[in-house]
Amino acid sequence: MSETPVPNRDPVPRMRSDGRLTIGQLVDSLHTEFPDLSISKVRYLEERGLIAPQRTPGGYRTYAQADARRLRTILAMQRDEFLPLDVIRERLARGVPSPQASGTPVTSPQGLDRTAGLRREERLIPWDEALEVSGVEEDFMRQLVEFRLVDRRVGEAGTAVFTESDVEAARICGLLRRFGVEPRNLRMTRSAVEREAAVIEQATAPALRSPHPERREQGERQVLDLGALISSLFQLLLLKDMRALVR
Numbered sequence: 001m002s003e004t005p006v007p008n009r010d011p012v013p014r015m016r017s018d019g020r021l022t023i024g025q026l027v028d029s030l031h032t033e034f035p036d037l038s039i040s041k042v043r044y045l046e047e048r049g050l051i052a053p054q055r056t057p058g059g060y061r062t063y064a065q066a067d068a069r070r071l072r073t074i075l076a077m078q079r080d081e082f083l084p085l086d087v088i089r090e091r092l093a094r095g096v097p098s099p100q101a102s103g104t105p106v107t108s109p110q111g112l113d114r115t116a117g118l119r120r121e122e123r124l125i126p127w128d129e130a131l132e133v134s135g136v137e138e139d140f141m142r143q144l145v146e147f148r149l150v151d152r153r154v155g156e157a158g159t160a161v162f163t164e165s166d167v168e169a170a171r172i173c174g175l176l177r178r179f180g181v182e183p184r185n186l187r188m189t190r191s192a193v194e195r196e197a198a199v200i201e202q203a204t205a206p207a208l209r210s211p212h213p214e215r216r217e218q219g220e221r222q223v224l225d226l227g228a229l230i231s232s233l234f235q236l237l238l239l240k241d242m243r244a245l246v247r
Contacts, residue, residue: 020054020062029068034075036135042071044133047123048085048164050074050092082175085168124153124161134170143183144170148190196234200226 027037045051051071053061077083144150150169155161200223207219
């Protein structure tokens, strides 16, 4: 868990007089409940805007107890509710009580822009880091690429990289595998998503291609609204069929 102090990296965990935690101490404090948590995973969640540590004059991250509670909430939502990070971010922005905070709402470190996720340029994550953060093995990741569940890109150094969304998709696919659902079983899911995206494109193309900025912004909001409606309809139809399974 230790690291060599280099710029923008954290040193070997050591006790602090102000009661704040180093990144290593933070990981250690949650290890029993979340044994797969790593320093790389904490940094990844920071880059996704889910946690916001303070920095020492030397550039090292430090975390308050509130940060630890927030991180525990995020990890619990991932593990227990299988929620993707974007959904977790929205729930935190609305103020979701942390189970460890005696009812104190956990708030987002950043304001929520509805369309920011569409425009945001995602960080590209190297192959090895993507495997560590998603918790899947190399062979499984290759299967995800083969069935177009994630996109493997070529980075500046000529090595394989993935977007943050691809890493999150890989993590969710890894959870599905625990139930015996393999990448090949998800081909129809990928095809269904492409069909629904085509429906959204057809409905919003006039606005998105408009020369007027206000009209294009309206189109972006329409993309989100249509996506949310289609997602809600999908969930309701799926719930209907799931209810039939247990009757």
